[in-house]
Amino acid sequence: MRASKFFMPTLKETPSEAEVPSHIYLLRAGFIRKVASGIYDFLPLGFRVLKKIENIVRKHMDEAGALELLLPILTPAELWKETGRWDVYGKELFRLKDRHDRDFALGPTHEETITDLVRKNIRSYKDLPFNFYQIQTKFRDEARPRYGLIRGREFIMKDAYSFDTSEQMAIKSYELMKETYHRIFKELGLNYLMVEADVGAIGGKFSHEFVVLAANGEAHIVYCENCGYAANVETASYEFELDRLPPEEEKPLEKVYTPNVKSVEEVAKFLGVDIKKVVKTLIYILDDGTAVAVAIRGDREVNETKLLNYFKALDAHLASPQELEELGLVEGFVGPIGLDIPVYVDRSVEDLHNFVVGANEKDYHYINVNIPRDFKPVEFVDFSTARKGDPCPICKSPLEETTGLEVGHIFLLGTKYSQAMRAYFVDKDGKEKPIVMGCYGIGISRLIAASVEQNHDKNGIIWPESIAPFRLHILALNTKDKNIMQTCEKIYEKAKQKGIDVLLDDRDISAGAKFKDADLIGIPYRIVVGKALKEGKIELQRRDGTLKELVDVSLTDNILEKIKG
Numbered sequence: 219m220r221a222s223k224f225f226m227p228t229l230k231e232t233p234s235e236a237e238v239p240s241h242i243y244l245l246r247a248g249f250i251r252k253v254a255s256g257i258y259d260f261l262p263l264g265f266r267v268l269k270k271i272e273n274i275v276r277k278h279m280d281e282a283g284a285l286e287l288l289l290p291i292l293t294p295a296e297l298w299k300e301t302g303r304w305d306v307y308g309k310e311l312f313r314l315k316d317r318h319d320r321d322f323a324l325g326p327t328h329e330e331t332i333t334d335l336v337r338k339n340i341r342s343y344k345d346l347p348f349n350f351y352q353i354q355t356k357f358r359d360e361a362r363p364r365y366g367l368i369r370g371r372e373f374i375m376k377d378a379y380s381f382d383t384s385e386q387m388a389i390k391s392y393e394l395m396k397e398t399y400h401r402i403f404k405e406l407g408l409n410y411l412m413v414e415a416d417v418g419a420i421g422g423k424f425s426h427e428f429v430v431l432a433a434n435g436e437a438h439i440v441y442c443e444n445c446g447y448a449a450n451v452e453t454a455s456y457e458f459e460l461d462r463l464p465p466e467e468e469k470p471l472e473k474v475y476t477p478n479v480k481s482v483e484e485v486a487k488f489l490g491v492d493i494k495k496v497v498k499t500l501i502y503i504l505d506d507g508t509a510v511a512v513a514i515r516g517d518r519e520v521n522e523t524k525l526l527n528y529f530k531a532l533d534a535h536l537a538s539p540q541e542l543e544e545l546g547l548v549e550g551f552v553g554p555i556g557l558d559i560p561v562y563v564d565r566s567v568e569d570l571h572n573f574v575v576g577a578n579e580k581d582y583h584y585i586n587v588n589i590p591r592d593f594k595p596v597e598f599v600d601f602s603t604a605r606k607g608d609p610c611p612i613c614k615s616p617l618e619e620t621t622g623l624e625v626g627h628i629f630l631l632g633t634k635y636s637q638a639m640r641a642y643f644v645d646k647d648g649k650e651k652p653i654v655m656g657c658y659g660i661g662i663s664r665l666i667a668a669s670v671e672q673n674h675d676k677n678g679i680i681w682p683e684s685i686a687p688f689r690l691h692i693l694a695l696n697t698k699d700k701n702i703m704q705t706c707e708k709i710y711e712k713a714k715q716k717g718i719d720v721l722l723d724d725r726d727i728s729a730g731a732k733f734k735d736a737d738l739i740g741i742p743y744r745i746v747v748g749k750a751l752k753e754g755k756i757e758l759q760r761r762d763g764t765l766k767e768l769v770d771v772s773l774t775d776n777i778l779e780k781i782k783g
């Protein structure tokens with residue numbers, strides 16, 4: 219490809235909407251352009267990367283025996299209603315009506331559509347197993363679209379669905395996908411972790427996420443360097459037993475005056491006690507309007523996903539000061555003693571003695587509180603968000619914490635969808651049984667951004683070879699110089715003959731501008747043809763800075779062979 223005929227509108231300045239490196243560089247280097255919030259054009263450079271990622275994913279999915287197909291984006295509401303997700307999906311589902319006033323949704327994922335296909339076409343155990351996949355545009359009206367391709371409202375996903383005759387077979391399919399995902403993410407050159415994950419709205423038995431380590435990631439994970447355990451903080455269990463305070467003799471309950479002392483830090487300081495002995499009582503309003511109280515040790519945080527899972531709620535929020543008032547409570551002084559609302563206690567409080575809680579009265583706290591003497595919890599529950607330093611649930615070593623971008627998610631669905639939609643097969647024993655399913659997603663467009671988050675410097679992107687838009691960038695530093703141009707043309711033609719993806723910068727612009735663009739775009743190999751050609755030399759460079767040498771132009775063939783890899 220010749221740059222003079224290519225479309226790569228690079229930008230000198232960082233667009234104001236971009237905050238993270240991938241968003242900044244993908245915009246500046248001319249890979250994407252914003253159309254509306256969470257909606258982007260893929261320009262030719264971006265499209266090339268997208269296709270390369272797709273092809274790597276496709277190759278490994280095909281090798282694993284999955285069959286590619288293409289389902290419609292437009293999906294009828296009836297299917298979503300069969301599984302209840304027409305309601306469950308809430309505002310994230312893009313809904314629309316046809317001219318006959320029938321409801322449709324733009325597919326955010328395709329469990330319903332594929333299950334419908336399978337139930338209509340599969341009868342017997344002899345027809346199974348299958349793993350179907352597609353690479354397709356998905357739509358989700360995200361609450362907070364941001365960071366460019368990282369969280370879009372329209373994005374490209376690879377989604378696969380496996381159908382087996384038993385849970386045992388389904389686990390095999392799941393394990394095969396797990397291995398396949400490892401192969402894919404390794405070939406993409408990513409530094410990632412596979413972590414235990416929450417099953418969320420999709421539901422199912424268990425699930426793993428593949429998380430690319432990145433400072434700007436929304437996924438919070440804990441992992442153990444000793445035994446390899448890794449989990450999303452939403453699911454990571456927290457080993458309370460190892461983090462308990464020593465037992466104490468119970469002291470008499472006492473109400474104390476704590477004027478204007480509200481936060482746990484303030485209370486601990488005012489009373490001169492360890493923050494671990496101050497228990498906060500949080501009032502949550504669940505989506506059905508019920509209020510629940512969650513008591514947790516002062517140094518721990520409630521994990522909302524654990525909370526929602528426990529209460530089987532889709533949504534919950536902390537009661538506002540006004541809502542507290544309506545419940546007869548005082549902000550900053552809420553406590554479990556004498557409370558009308560059911561109190562669920564985090565396991566961090568189990569076995570805690572002589573602790574402090576709010577007294578449900580302005581400017582008062584109770585000290586020396588003990589369970590069950592002073593109040594009775596409905597249940598002890600694991601609500602705590604795991605964090606750095608917590609003991610690993612497997613080997614007890616201290617956990618590390620990091621952030622990342624979820625690029626893949628696999629679920630063992632079980633029979634949740636097949637039962638809801640009556641996708642049954644007749645087994646060997648002649649009995650009708652629900653098909654056992656798994657589903658497997660990869661965020662294809664998010665992967666572009668994830669790769670840039672990991673591969674950039676202050677000048678631009680440094681693409682890994684496997685997904686770079688081009689492999690070789692030839693810079694003709696002076697287009698007026700015939701010798702330079704002829705040499706460039708020769709190298710360009712030879713590179714193409716060898717099947718190297720090559721971009722020749724033959725634009726009539728300054729050498730400085732060419733170098734700037736080349737750094738920004740981030741093609742792995744570069745051949746610079748400039749002044750040194752007078753001495754018969756061209757320069758071979760690598761964008762990652764590991765190579766920069768003058769070589770004899772007569773060695774062009776050898777160089778190209780090496781670049782070809």
Ligand code: ATP
Nearest residue numbers: 367368369370373375624625626627659660661664
């Ligand atoms: P997240 O927690 O980031 O919202 P999710 O759990 O909703 O992700 P899945 O439903 O498992 O995502 O979708 C499969 C993959 O699609 C994800 O692993 C992610 O890489 C990608 N993905 C999900 N939502 C988006 C989005 N809004 N924009 C870009 N990619 C996305």
Ligand code: MG
Nearest residue numbers: 310358360418
């Ligand atoms: Mg999501």
